[in-house]
Amino acid sequence: MNRFAELLDRLAYEPGRNNKLRLITGYFREVGDPDRGYALAALTGALSFKHAKPALIRDLIASRTDEVLFGLSYDYVGDLSETVALMWPKRGANNNESFPGHPSPPPSPARGEGAQRSAQRPMSTTANSHLASDGPTALSVPSPLAGKGQGEGNRGRDTSDAFHPSNHNNPPPPTLAEVVSTLRTLGKTELPKQLERWLDELDETGRWALLKLVTGALRIGISARLAKTAAAALGDKDPHDIELIWPGLSPPYLDLFAWLEGRGEKPVNRDPAPFRPVMLAHAIEDSDFAALDPADYIAEWKWDGIRVQAVAGRDERGHITARLYSRTGEDITGSFPDLVPSLRLPGAIDGELLILREGRVQSFNVLQQRLNRKVVSPKLIKEFPIHLRAYDLLGDDENDLRELPFAERRERLETFVRKLDDPRIDLSPTVPFASWEALTAARADPASAGAGEDADAVEGVMLKRRDAPYLPGRPKGQWWKWKRDPHIIDAVLMYAQRGHGKRSSYYSDYTFGVWTAGDGGDELVPVGKAYFGFTDEELLQIDRFVRRNTTEKFGPVRHVVHEGDKGLVLEVAFEGLQRSPRHKSGIAMRFPRISRLRWDKPPREADRLETLERMLKAEPAEIEV
Amino acid sequence: MWVTRRCGVATYISGMRPQDILLPAAAGLCCKPGGFHIDPVRPVERAVITHGHSDHARAGHGAVLATQETLDMMRLRYGENFAGSTQAIRYGEEIRLGDVSVKFHPAGHVLGSAQIAVTCKDTCIVASGDYKDAPDPTCAPFELVPCDVFITEATFGLPVFRHGDASDEVKKLLASVALFPERAHLVGAYSLGKAQRVIALLRQAGYDAPIYLHGAMETITGYYQSRGIDLGDLMSVKGVKKAALAGTITLAPPSATSDLWTRRFPDPVTAFASGWMRVRARARQRGIELPLVISDHADWDGLTATIAATGAGEIWVTHGQEDALVHWCRSKGLKAQPLDLVGYGDEEESETPLTDEAEA
Numbered sequence: 010m011n012r013f014a015e016l017l018d019r020l021a022y023e024p025g026r027n028n029k030l031r032l033i034t035g036y037f038r039e040v041g042d043p044d045r046g047y048a049l050a051a052l053t054g055a056l057s058f059k060h061a062k063p064a065l066i067r068d069l070i071a072s073r074t075d076e077v078l079f080g081l082s083y084d085y086v087g088d089l090s091e092t093v094a095l096m097w098p099k100r101g102a103n104n105n106e107s108f109p110g111h112p113s114p115p116p117s118p119a120r121g122e123g124a125q126r127s128a129q130r131p132m133s134t135t136a137n138s139h140l141a142s143d144g145p146t147a148l149s150v151p152s153p154l155a156g157k158g159q160g161e162g163n164r165g166r167d168t169s170d171a172f173h174p175s176n177h178n179n180p181p182p183p184t185l186a187e188v189v190s191t192l193r194t195l196g197k198t199e200l201p202k203q204l205e206r207w208l209d210e211l212d213e214t215g216r217w218a219l220l221k222l223v224t225g226a227l228r229i230g231i232s233a234r235l236a237k238t239a240a241a242a243l244g245d246k247d248p249h250d251i252e253l254i255w256p257g258l259s260p261p262y263l264d265l266f267a268w269l270e271g272r273g274e275k276p277v278n279r280d281p282a283p284f285r286p287v288m289l290a291h292a293i294e295d296s297d298f299a300a301l302d303p304a305d306y307i308a309e310w311k312w313d314g315i316r317v318q319a320v321a322g323r324d325e326r327g328h329i330t331a332r333l334y335s336r337t338g339e340d341i342t343g344s345f346p347d348l349v350p351s352l353r354l355p356g357a358i359d360g361e362l363l364i365l366r367e368g369r370v371q372s373f374n375v376l377q378q379r380l381n382r383k384v385v386s387p388k389l390i391k392e393f394p395i396h397l398r399a400y401d402l403l404g405d406d407e408n409d410l411r412e413l414p415f416a417e418r419r420e421r422l423e424t425f426v427r428k429l430d431d432p433r434i435d436l437s438p439t440v441p442f443a444s445w446e447a448l449t450a451a452r453a454d455p456a457s458a459g460a461g462e463d464a465d466a467v468e469g470v471m472l473k474r475r476d477a478p479y480l481p482g483r484p485k486g487q488w489w490k491w492k493r494d495p496h497i498i499d500a501v502l503m504y505a506q507r508g509h510g511k512r513s514s515y516y517s518d519y520t521f522g523v524w525t526a527g528d529g530g531d532e533l534v535p536v537g538k539a540y541f542g543f544t545d546e547e548l549l550q551i552d553r554f555v556r557r558n559t560t561e562k563f564g565p566v567r568h569v570v571h572e573g574d575k576g577l578v579l580e581v582a583f584e585g586l587q588r589s590p591r592h593k594s595g596i597a598m599r600f601p602r603i604s605r606l607r608w609d610k611p612p613r614e615a616d617r618l619e620t621l622e623r624m625l626k627a628e629p630a631e632i633e634v
Numbered sequence: 635m636w637v638t639r640r641c642g643v644a645t646y647i648s649g650m651r652p653q654d655i656l657l658p659a660a661a662g663l664c665c666k667p668g669g670f671h672i673d674p675v676r677p678v679e680r681a682v683i684t685h686g687h688s689d690h691a692r693a694g695h696g697a698v699l700a701t702q703e704t705l706d707m708m709r710l711r712y713g714e715n716f717a718g719s720t721q722a723i724r725y726g727e728e729i730r731l732g733d734v735s736v737k738f739h740p741a742g743h744v745l746g747s748a749q750i751a752v753t754c755k756d757t758c759i760v761a762s763g764d765y766k767d768a769p770d771p772t773c774a775p776f777e778l779v780p781c782d783v784f785i786t787e788a789t790f791g792l793p794v795f796r797h798g799d800a801s802d803e804v805k806k807l808l809a810s811v812a813l814f815p816e817r818a819h820l821v822g823a824y825s826l827g828k829a830q831r832v833i834a835l836l837r838q839a840g841y842d843a844p845i846y847l848h849g850a851m852e853t854i855t856g857y858y859q860s861r862g863i864d865l866g867d868l869m870s871v872k873g874v875k876k877a878a879l880a881g882t883i884t885l886a887p888p889s890a891t892s893d894l895w896t897r898r899f900p901d902p903v904t905a906f907a908s909g910w911m912r913v914r915a916r917a918r919q920r921g922i923e924l925p926l927v928i929s930d931h932a933d934w935d936g937l938t939a940t941i942a943a944t945g946a947g948e949i950w951v952t953h954g955q956e957d958a959l960v961h962w963c964r965s966k967g968l969k970a971q972p973l974d975l976v977g978y979g980d981e982e983e984s985e986t987p988l989t990d991e992a993e994a
Contacts, residue, residue: 022917031813032813077958081957086915095793095796096792513896513921514892514897565920
């Protein structure tokens with residue numbers, strides 16, 4: 010558990026993707042089964058046990074520490090698990106050691122928790138020192154009262170510590186496998202005692218990771234995909250191969266690691282409804298068209314929903330199993346139970362998840378109300394009816410269609426959808442075109458090119474080679490996405506913050522604002538934050554500008570000059586707007602990025618909040634749930 | 635000189651209270667019967683100084699009494715004329731000043747750091763300055779001084795601050811260097827004390843490659859070496875080619891590890907050796923990727939154990955988290971109060987600013 014905690018700890022600070030991969034792969038290489046398997050499960054969200062409530066953790070710490078000291082500590086640290094992990098006083102620490110490192114008079118005193126404890130609980134201290142002095146014999150009697158030994162407990166106050174390992178009579182810290190399997194079977198009433206024991210046995214980082222794990226708050230910025238990629242790297246395998254067999258695997262993944270290390274056969278996915286790695290498109294540039302022949306391509310709308318894979322298959326007994334996966338292979342079936350009954354024919358559809366009301370596609374803002382929901386209420390299902398718009402068919406009953414050319418798959422898809430004949434699933438129409446000019450016109454005005462009233466939900470067009478097989482990843486020259494032009498505004502740089510990792514020496518996160526009428530005339534109100542879109546050269550330029558035009562510093566944030574005639578205007582591109590009570594301006598931008606630096610433009614000529622308000626009115630209103 | 639000059643204030647009555655001996659004043663902790671200040675933050679006639687960190691040792695006093703090392707470091711930082719006159723005192727040496735006697739004891743904080751025991755009649759007050767009770771190969775170990783009143787720092791005066799074994803943290807650093815041989819490791823460390831301790835710990839752990847130094851660390855580190863502290867092969871990072879820094883360790887003042895200066899390193903891993911790194915938010919706020927919990931201050935366990943062991947019945951708590959430590963003392967039946975002294979704290983804040991044109 011301590012080693013796993015160390016990994017989590019390091020990952021929590023590491024910003025770089027490749028470095029995260031190295032850390033995880035390194036862990037898999039170093040740590041044996043079954044611990045690494047449970048670690049993989051923890052990182053991919055595949056562990057399941059009843060989580061402990063924060064109130065339980067509070068009770069535990071209250072029984073061990075002074076209320077005032079806990080309060081002051083919690084205020085300082087700001088995170089319950091971390092506060093408890095750091096201040097947890099181990100019961101039975103070996104306290105009466107002297108510290109011979111100090112040659113000073115008078116004879117060495119009791120130290121550390123010892124001094125504290127001896128005042129608090131003279132009885133238990135005596136018991137401890139007795140146990141500790143028993144040395145090796147006590148090893149056979151692992152007791153929660155036993156000393157904490159070498160772990161981090163004795164802290165190496167003096168170098169002679171290393172030569173006296175004999176007072177090490179504490180139970181070893183639990184392994185991750187022990188923690189996971191115990192948590193799965195433990196009754197609710199036994200949990201506090203068990204947690205207490207573990208907290209006594211683990212070091213600070215171990216306690217932190219344990220508390221994060223049991224409270225279900227393991228947020229360390231690792232996607233399931235990244236963890237699987239790290240596992241694949243262990244055996245130099247393609248992460249897609251792991252995705253393919255993943256649904257058939259379960260923690261602690263002994264068969265998977267055996268295969269990765271060349272000790273076993275590749276596990277077979279017996280899952281009746283497996284995920285298939287998704288095919289992605291490249292963004293097309295104007296210069297790309299010259300080399301492309303319109304006749305080679307089929308065009309279709311790119312819908313502004315979420316890309317999913319809907320899979321149904323028969324299990325051994327002939328029953329249909331249906332699953333919905335995100336484009337990264339995450340099983341999201343639980344969030345969309347209303348779609349499951351519609352997936353009653355064996356097959357695998359690649360499509361877009363949308364909200365349809367009276368046959369009309371709703372905006373992404375509306376769809377967002379259904380994302381990341383833990384509980385899907387009947388009311389939610391009723392007011393946000395889910396819909397699948399099909400783009401492609403990867404499997405039809407037992408047949409894998411991915412090797413077939415797209416044009417042929419498309420025909421099969423049409424047949425499949427017709428056969429399914431379900432109101433929740435329809436076909437994404439193709440966009441007929443004879444020349445790039447015709448397609449340009451269609452993209453500019455989807456409403457009159459077939460998208461009709463759904464035109465607002467069109468994000469652009471997709472171009473797919475007629476002869477392209479369905480390939481995982483982003484293969485070159487097969488699929489292109491041609492998004493509609495983004496919204497553009499001119500905003501003024503207001504604050505800049507240092508970036509992370511490679512960018513930690515640059516001011517690379519920018520808060521920008523637009524003008525609005527304030528009490529004392531026009532003032533800037535922040536409307537968003539962006540940290541990409543600029544080139545490396547532009548980053549250097551903005552960084553220099555920020556450093557030379559800082560008016561105030563607040564920790565890592567710099568207040569950059571922004572007045573009518575002094576400041577930097579940023580052209581900001583974004584995909585959409587949303588009302589947001591969390592922002593002062595009442596507006597949140599979707600996917601904002603810096604598209605150009607307007608050195609030429611005085612800040613007073615930047616856009617106004619009213620412009621954004623107007624754009625917002627044009628968007629469909631959001632519905633409160 | 636110190637010993638010969640008598641203090642003018644000698645009008646004390648017997649049976650004095652501790653605050654008649656030492657009292658917080660605007661300039662710092664003032665000893666009226668002895669006619670001096672301890673670690674004054676403003677120029678005073680006579681200053682007794684615990685250690686060389688710039689928040690404790692400032693220039694411009696009339697006369698300064700400190701250990702030879704502290705005086706040397708002040709000279710290196712502020713130039714020859716940092717004080718009107720100086721006098722060096724050894725650990726264990728006792729000097730009579732006015733109506734009090736003053737004795738220096740090792741504080742274990744940095745090279746030359748001292749606790750100052752001030753005795754008047756039969757009352758002994760120990761002003762510990764900054765101290766730590768953990769081992770440090772670069773300075774004399776902390777000495778416990780029994781006293782009536784103990785003045786303790788409280789930099790890490792919260793029970794969440796429990797600094798583990800520093801050598802384990804150095805192992806963490808070395809493991810990272812092994813894992814990322816193509817990246818440079820940049821370790822932020824205060825240039826007086828922490829940097830040299832980290833280097834010494836790296837050497838203890840068996841790391842014998844050259845260690846690179848930021849320019850701001852070179853003088854003090856050179857001084858440590860001149861005092862016989864073996865730090866192995868050290869090199870200036872200035873002028874070294876980027877590619878040559880892959881797989882190396884460089885020490886730099888904390889403020890330098892997040893600025894322009896870092897662009898000379900290949901994909902640097904930013905580490906910071908500090909007791910503050912115990913708290914994640916502090917590490918994240920600074921953009922640290924590899925926090926190393928290595929502190930030159932006593933942690934919570936060290937503070938409470940030391941307080942108990944001095945036998946002092948009265949505890950004065952200065953700079954840091956006074957509230958928690960005062961609360962703890964009172965819960966143990968000790969008389970305790972926070973001492974309002976201003977101007978102490980993060981030694982980094984008062985370090986010489988970097989020569990970074992853009993930051994200036």
